[in-house]
Amino acid sequence: MEVRHDWSIEEVQALFDKPFMDLVFEAQLVHRQHHEPNKVQVSTLLSIKTGACPEDCKYCPAECPLPYRR
Numbered sequence: 001m002e003v004r005h006d007w008s009i010e011e012v013q014a015l016f017d018k019p020f021m022d023l024v025f026e027a028q029l030v031h032r033q034h035h036e037p038n039k040v041q042v043s044t045l046l047s048i049k050t051g052a053c054p055e056d057c058k059y060c061p062a063e064c065p066l067p068y069r070r
Contacts, residue, residue, distance in 0.1 A: 015023070031037075
């Protein structure tokens with residue numbers, strides 16, 4: 001399966017019209033094609049208030065340069 005950027009309005013609407021559990025099932029099939037079936041990646045934010053996280057993920061506002069902080 002390849003990433004697409006040429007979706008028609010009808011194709012997108014068909015996805016919105018699908019039952020949620022059908023979408024979950026299809027996502028699981030794609031996941032199993034590319035990853036070990038029963039493993040998922042778990043990520044956590046260690047110190048979102050202090051910004052003491054060792055990673056520069058650009059998610060936390062503490063990672064923003066000083067002039068842009070509120």
